[in-house]
Amino acid sequence: MNGQYPIYSRIILLVIFLIVALASVAALSGFWSEQSSTQPEEIRQAILDACVQCYALEGSYPPSLEYLEEHYGLILDRERYFFYYEVFASNVLPTVEVYKKE
Incomplete structure (x- = not known):
């Protein structure tokens, strides 16, 4: 062999x-x-984390999601998700909601 x-x-x-x-x-x-x-809740949490980072660095929450995209590198998939972002005041955490498009 x-x-x-x-x-x-x-x-x-x-x-x-x-x-x-x-x-x-x-x-x-x-x-x-x-x-x-990715689940909508995970995306929502990432947005809130970016908001808190903005507040810590600038002293106010971001005025819009576009501001986070431009200045903090946030990337949002607007083709797959709906985003609701409401600012009450610059020193109050914004309301953030994320919904998956069907």
Whole structure:
């Protein structure tokens, strides 16, 4: 045999490798699709965090979402979500609501 594996052993190893590779691809695909489906509450919290950061640095809450996008790098997916942002006063945390478009 010259120290080599018989052909059926190679085939079995190849089948096992293919099964592991396919399972890995399926698991990663599920992971990435789950990561891309951000929930509205998580987006809302990110907006509020940016508002608090703005308040800490500037002494007032941002006047609009556009201000956060321009000055704080906030990126909003307006194609997938509706955003409601209401400012009562510059020293009161704004009301923020996020709704997924159907």
